[in-house]
Amino acid sequence: MKKLVSSLFGLTLATLTALPSYAVAEEKVTLRVLTSHGGVSAHELASELGYFKNTEVEIKEVGYAGGGPESLFALASGSVDVGSAATSAVINAIASGNQFIAAYPTNGIDSTTQSLFAVLESSPIKELKDIKGKTIAVNTLGAHLDYTVREALHSLGLPQNSANLVVVPGPQLEQVLRSGQVDIAAFGYWQTTFAGAAQSKGGIRTVFGDTDILGDIAGGFTVLRKDFVKKHPIAAKQFVQQSARALDYARENPEEVKKVLAKILQERGENPEIAQYFAGYGVRAGGLAVPRDLQFWIDVLVREGSLRKGQLNVDDILLKI
Template sequence: MRKTLPVIAALGVAALAFTGCTDSAADPDSNGSGDGDSGDLRTVRVAALPIAETGAIWAAETEGIFADHGLELEIIPSQGGAQAIPALQNGDIDIAIAQPFGAFRANLADLPIRIIGNYANSNAEGEDVNSVVAGADSGITDLADLSGKRVSVNSLGAAGDVTIMKAVDDAGGDSSTIEFVEVAFPEVPAQLDAGNIDAAWAPDPFRNQVVDAGGADLVYPYQATIPGLTVLTNVTSTEVLDRDPELIEDWSAALDEALQFAAENEDAVREAIASNLEIPAEVVDGIVLPEFTTELDTDDLQSLIDLGIDYSVLDGEPSLDELVTE
């Protein structure tokens, strides 16, 4: 069973319910191809989750990497890939940093959406970037205990619930009895405290907030199913690709340099996370960072598609040959 909690349903209704995080302001009629406010810089509108992984482009922007490529970012918080796809179709954004399931469904619906590269991978071993956590008073101590419980994900029918279902079944539980509900990551600690959900899929810093309050850290679902699976991909529309290939070329080159910088400058990424998410530096120090890379493993994407079909989250098989344009 899957549904959205009424108290936070509004967070998932609009693709872009927030204003941009940067000081740049795109002209609504520019479609990302006009000059920005700074000299000859062009504004590129990027939808991204307000989570630690976005620290890579925050840090790179501060470093001046995007400006070096003639770009000024307008980073627009979104809740997930499913919400960003309509914004891409409507021309409200140029790029989405998102889970691939939104793009999968777009392909099945013959929508003009393309994955143009990777952004970050989960960690194949050791501590991973997201996990399933349960509240301190939930009574949940292992994966099988999730059977019959309410478990939140940020976007229904995506990598979170699919990998959780697989992990629960492999642990001897019954994933068909889990009630998945949609909760934005920043709302997870409060929803657990209120008893509206029993467990949640969450990245840092929200996972750490739950664990530090006495909650249980149950599993890294990506590691339990597809170790090293992509966390976020780099998505655009064919309209942007056709209209302004130079913008995409500059964006891709800048992002590649940005992610290399992030991989080599962890302190800068953590400083950017602390500043943009407005959380204490000591909290940021405990955040697990992903592998930042533009290299996309299509074999892992195919494995994720197979899981989606097995668990009836996808009603067909997307064509990666059509969808992926690197």
């Protein structure tokens, strides 16, 4: 566990090569997963669409994760078979000795799908430089939003502690912002449903998005343990193949996916109305990563001293299929 505590600042990505088709499976391999409030992962979508029907893969939801670091803790302990975290968190976890491998990019950030740093309309915060000394609500520490703020501060020539980050669960982000408990609420790229619901009521504006800081890049990755991949190589390949297929389906059929998401959220006892604000996964066609998705964060972690130069390279964390 100690190793994973130091992993909480990192990210990962996975390059998918051409994936073969597989015959109907005789046995199912159950992959235990944690889900996220207000969101549905590509593998959960693939399961709902029936993509795993003729494979060895079966998805079983076993609870919620408060964020990527919590998901990695569960993966390291063996209580789940699939983790999901920001690329920076995954890289640190692997560098710390955890035997993880990136499976596929869960989300990307681009002009349509991105994390939004929002304030009240009346806020004096108008531009990026105004975040100095402000309190920012993020879903968890040591993951994508945390690192986005670090990069924003770095771009301003400011130290990492120039802004105060507090942890607030996604469903409460709008509440703490409107009540004045925080200056800025950061809605992650995986929380576009919450961001859309908040914006629809008015009185909130966006100061900047993570694409303003990072550009178009993979946001986070679904992660498997290497021992699982070794024991179930076909199931691991099918898991990636069908999840990537679901990412493509979501990009090509956004309105249909909103209906599917509403159904899933309703079955979970969550608010299905927020599904209308789903902005997509933001992942490139085919679910492919590019070297920059990973190298950008390796370079950041080397700069911060979390990694030694040459300690990791892109090939160290990619699932080769």
